[in-house]
Amino acid sequence: MFKNILIATDGSELAAHAIDHGVKLARALDAKICILTVTQPFHVFAIEAEQLEETPTSFRAHMKKQADRILARAAQVAAGAGIDATTIHLEDDAPNQAIVRAAESRQCDLIVMASHGRTGMSAMFLGSETLKVLSQSTIPVLVVR
Secondary structure (H helix, E strand, C coil): CCCEEEEECCCCHHHHHHHHHHHHHHHHHCCEEEEEEEECCCCCCCCCHHHHCCCHHHHHHHHHHHHHHHHHHHHHHHHHCCCCEEEEEEECCCHHHHHHHHHHHCCCCEEEEECCCCCHHHHHHHCCHHHHHHHHCCCCEEEEC
């Protein structure tokens, strides 16, 4: 069955459910897990308020701190279940592509994700990262609602 599971998280409450589910599945299957979060790189021309007020250096530091917090929380859930988790932070404009590449490069045989992260207008225009991963990945994807 599955022996190497990648769990993608954006730190949201929805993603926390996916982490819990992925960790329980890994424990039941005696599988390894990698926990991944993807942050956006700095853009000189941006519409996000976070990027308008920062320099590239301060933005990267801010995003690294946020990613470290997200990954530490997820690793703590894994540790509570007795599982050592590898944590990965990637910077990419296309989180869906980063998730698929990370799963492939780590030879994962399952990707676990929440059903959606974006809501409202941003979901309509940008689309669901989960849907994008589902359409691009040759690796099975478990979607946690």
